[in-house]
Each structure stands twice: as structure tokens, then as C-alpha cells.
Amino acid sequence: xxxxxxxxxxxxxxxxxxxxxxxxxxxxxxxxxxxxxxxxxxxxxxxxxxxxxxxxxxxxxxxxxxxxxxxxxxxxxxxxxxxxxxxxxxxx
Numbered sequence: 001x002x003x004x005x006x007x008x009x010x011x012x013x014x015x016x017x018x019x020x021x022x023x024x025x026x027x028x029x030x031x032x033x034x035x036x037x038x039x040x041x042x043x044x045x046x047x048x049x050x051x052x053x054x055x056x057x058x059x060x061x062x063x064x065x066x067x068x069x070x071x072x073x074x075x076x077x078x079x080x081x082x083x084x085x086x087x088x089x090x091x092x
Contacts, residue, residue: 009037021052027060034060 013025017040026037039055058066078085 022049024049030056036060036063036066 006041008029009025009026010028011026014022015022021040021042024039027038028035033059035041035057037055037057039057040052041049044050046085055061074083074089077083
């Protein structure tokens with residue numbers, strides 16, 4: 001019988017995806033490695049949040065280029081009127 005592997009998770013952000021799901025960003029340590037997780041979580045029949053299949057798990061070595069790409073996507077979306085700029089993020 002297999003024993004569960006040790007896993008720790010630090011949630012860094014969470015926001016609604018829709019009425020039943022949330023997006024969650026976390027750093028996860030698993031078997032001595034740290035991963036970035038951006039995953040949709042859903043509520044089960046007991047109302048507990050469970051990880052869904054939609055999302056991204058990748059090594060933290062990809063965090064800096066991913067952040068750069070997201071900041072650029074945010075700038076373009078604001079500049080083209082796709083979203084309204086958030087005053088709290090004016091420095092991006």
C-alpha cells in the first residue's frame with residue numbers, strides 16, 4: 001500500500017471564476033521541489049473546495065517570465081480598452 005507523499009501549499013491569491021468556482025494561485029512543495037499552481041477549484045456536494053482539472057502547474061523557475069508576460073498582457077488589455085486600469089496597479 002502506498003503512503004501519501006508530503007505536500008505543502010501556500011495560497012497567494014484567489015478570486016471567483018464563476019458562481020461555483022474560484023481561481024487559486026499557490027506555491028506547492030512536493031517531493032523536494034517547488035511548483036507554481038494556477039488552478040480552478042470547484043465546490044463539491046459538501047461545499048468543500050476541490051482542485052479541478054483546468055489550470056497550470058509548472059516549476060517556479062518559470063515564474064519570472066510568466067510574470068513578465070502577464071504584466072505585458074495587462075498593459076495591452078488596458079491600452080486597447082479590453083479592461084479598465086486598476087489604480088492600485090498603475091505602476092505596472
